[in-house]
Amino acid sequence: MSRKPRYFAIVAHCLLNPSTRVHLLGKRYEIAKMVSEFFLSKHVSIIQLPCPEFTAMGYMRNPQGRQQYNNIFFKKHCKKELESFVDMISELTNNNNTPLCFVGIQGSPTCSIYWGKHKLNKYKTESMNEDEDLHSEDTVYGVMTEVLNEMLKEKGICIPYLEAPVKENIESEKSKKFFLDLYNTIKR
Numbered sequence: 001m002s003r004k005p006r007y008f009a010i011v012a013h014c015l016l017n018p019s020t021r022v023h024l025l026g027k028r029y030e031i032a033k034m035v036s037e038f039f040l041s042k043h044v045s046i047i048q049l050p051c052p053e054f055t056a057m058g059y060m061r062n063p064q065g066r067q068q069y070n071n072i073f074f075k076k077h078c079k080k081e082l083e084s085f086v087d088m089i090s091e092l093t094n095n096n097n098t099p100l101c102f103v104g105i106q107g108s109p110t111c112s113i114y115w116g117k118h119k120l121n122k123y124k125t126e127s128m129n130e131d132e133d134l135h136s137e138d139t140v141y142g143v144m145t146e147v148l149n150e151m152l153k154e155k156g157i158c159i160p161y162l163e164a165p166v167k168e169n170i171e172s173e174k175s176k177k178f179f180l181d182l183y184n185t186i187k188r
Contacts, residue, residue, distance in 0.1 A: 104161060107167055
């Protein structure tokens with residue numbers, strides 16, 4: 001008897017809970033609704049990871065760049081937060097469930113996929129340079145995304161990493177490409 005395939009997606013926390021984003025940034029509920037409706041309409045389960053920025057510093061934290069989070073202490077915090085989720089992902093995978101992708105957050109020093117080149121913001125800390133090509137060779141994952149990738153690889157799990165364009169207009173080319181990439185994860 002053949003089983004119907006079972007799929008799940010892994011998402012950054014604030015994709016589904018925009019209230020946890022840095023208090024000065026936009027919330028963008030529209031993309032959260034579209035992504036969750038897309039997965040659920042395709043019968044894809046969603047694993048929402050914790051937000052290590054929120055669990056380390058709470059709601060009233062200042063915007064920071066990757067350089068502030070790229071340290072042994074924050075990476076250890078990310079790993080601790082992710083342990084049970086990576087175990088859940090591994091257990092699902094070992095029981096005929098297929099992980100489709102991780103959806104990170106555009107511009108997040110923790111959960112981005114294409115952090116890109118950097119500039120100093122008005123707080124004199126690093127932030128994403130919107131004018132640069134974010135898919136260039138010198139891009140790096142956000143800190144938690146990097147830790148997640150390492151932990152999943154240790155379990156033999158390799159998945160695509162997509163970035164939700166939370167700073168874009170929903171009709172933008174980046175948004176359209178994101179949803180096409182999302183659709184293609186199911187077809188692979």
